[in-house]
Amino acid sequence: MNYKNPVLKGFHPDPSVCKVGGDYYLVTSSFEYFPGIPIFHSKNLVDWEQIGHVLTRESQLPLKRLHSYTVSQGIYAPTIRHHKGRFYIIALNVTTQKNFYVWADRAEGPWSEPVTIDGFAGFDPSLFFDDDGKVYLTASAFPGFGPEGILQAELDIESGQLVSESKLIWEGTGGSSPEGPHLYKINDWYYLLVAEGGTEYGHMVTIARSRNANGQFESSPDNPILSNRSTKLTIQATGHADLIEATDGSWWAVFLGFRPVKSTKVHHLGRETNLAPVEWSEEGWPIIGENGRAKVEHDSKLLPLGNPTPWQQKEEFDNDSLSPVWNFYRNPQKNSWSLTEKKGALTLHGQACSLNDLESPAFIGRRQQHFNCEVSTLMEFIPRNEGEEAGLTIFMNENHHYEIAKTLKDGKSILLFRRCVGSLWKVEKELEYDDSSVVLTVKATAMDFAFSFTKTNGEMELFGRGETSLLSTQVAGGFTGLYFAMYATGNGKVSTAPAHFEYFDYIPGDE
Structure with missing residues (x-):
């Protein structure tokens, strides 16, 4: 029986996996979305259920911008490991420029406060617990601080202090940006798994091994052991992998890759998790996929495939907490949202900042995970002052987003459709609209988004369109994927009018 990739659709990059008994746990990067580091559980490596987030408190994940040199900050490339009954997750917070790890007795949490690792100039950190009790911290050297390659040091896991100097243990095979390293001990060999080529079309996975954890590492004669570069395969930019031995003794790799839109060769769903x-x-070297190629379908072998977790199509906001699919953009203002202010609705209070700013807007969204899909929300909003605004956005970052929204302009309540593409910003259409409630809808295809609204009498009207390519990673930059989100803003002032969203419907279509 075959399974299909990606096993986690939409923006789920840099996967890392561990096994505890017959259970598998997986984490991915979350960048500036809060809560941070989504964590998943599976019994078969194919069907994953999100069981929460690792970083759920601002003290664990401060996202206040200190600089603006990149549109993607926050959490990069977490690694999850299990040792002596305890889970550990290590990552880099680019916003604070600190490597740290957290621990928990249960994958569901609660997770500890971060233990910061000082004096280590690396990114994409990973942990390895050796048989002799030593713990190794392996990471990628920051560009500009000496030779590029993989750094390693011994770590005191109780204190977070380094107990040896870091040293360069492998420079890779010569590809650009050696990163995402993981160290394993298999059959008395230490294997060092690395990504090279940049997280773009030239991405690849390479491997080396040594009899000593600190090297000298010899490169596999089969490198790269995974790459879809220079092919027409559906999944591209395959890399940043993590190896796992299944309960039946078979070996597998989780890795990232993106699915470009064939006609444009750009992608907007983000980098996804594949298996x-x-x-x-016979010489003891691994090869991933079919002779180093990753396909959409692979033989599941003896993996016990079961029923996948049902798709959560409609959120009616009738619980006292949000389900794990939802995120804020950066740390939310405490007074910016509520699930209790109006029963059976999500309430947003617009902040002074907007979607264009580097602060945290009133924003709650979920990943776009399908090229073809439809999302809609019923919004009740009566703006009282000029500039008060609420609606539905398709969001890549503060410089690239589309929205359909309601606002007050020149004393009149209007609906608007707006596109922001870098420095190009335009309100494409405006329409006077006096009803307090409106259904806002976006219908997505691989090529474009169609924005509509439905009046209280049930009449639907197409309001505007926007190309998916203008929100793609190749245009917008950064390392994330698109979000569908409800938002509110006062555009320079705190809004006096609450926006109530009574449901959010996400209907997947055929891929």
């Missing part, structure tokens, strides 16, 4: 089998040569 491929691993075979070992």
Whole structure:
């Protein structure tokens, strides 16, 4: 029986996985979205259920911008490991420029406060617990601070203090940006798994091994052991992998890749999590996928495929907490949202900042996970002052987003459709609209988004369109994927009018 990739659709990059008994746990990067580091559980490596987030408190994940040199800050490339009954997750917060780890006795949490690692100039950190009790911190050297390659040091896991100097243990095979390293001990060999080529079309996975955890590492003669570069395969930019031995003794790799829109060769869903089998040569070297290629479909072998978690199509906001699919953009203002102010509705209070700013807007969204889909929300909003605004946005970052919204302009309540593409910003259409409630809808295809609204009498009207390519990673930059989000703003002042969203419907279509 075959399974299909990606096993986690939409923006779920840099996957890392561990096994505890017959259970698998997986984490991915979350960048500036809060809560941070989504965590998933599976019994078969194919069907994953999100069981929460690792970083759920601002003290664990401060996202206040200190600089603006990149549109993607926050959490990069977490690694999850399990050792002596305890889970550990290590990551880099680019916003604070600190490597740290947290721990928990249960994957569902609660997770500890961060233990910061000082004096280590690396990114994409990983942990390895050796048989002799030593703990190794392995990471990628920051560009501009010496030779590029993989750094390693011994770590005191109780205190977070380094107990040895960091040293360069492998420079990779010569590809650009050696990153995302993981160290393993398999059959008395230490294997060092690395991503090279940049997280773009040239991305690849390479591997080296040594009899000593600190090297000298020899490169596999089969490198790269995974890459879809220079092919027409559906999944591209395959890399940043993590190896796992299944309960039946078979080996697998989780890795990132994106699915470009064929006609444009750009992508907007983000880098996704994929799975491929691993075979070992007689000489003891692994190869991922089908001779180093990742396909949409692979043989599941003896993995116990079951029923996947049902898709959560409609959120009616009738609980006292949000389900794990929802995120804020950066740390939310405490007074910016509520699930109790109006029963059976999500209430947003617009802040002075807007979607264009580097602060945290009133914003609650979920990933776009399908090229073809439709989302809609019923919004009740009566703006009282000029500039008060609420609606539905398709959001890549503060410089690239589309929205359909309601606002007050020249004393009149209007609906608007707006596009922001870098420095190009335009309100494409405006229409006077006096009803307090409106259904806002976005219908997505691989090529474009169609924005509509439905009046209280049930009449739907197409209001505007926007190309998906203008919100793609290749245009917008950064390392994330698109979000569908409800938002509110006072555009320079705190809004006096609350916006109530009574439901959010996400209907997947055929891929």
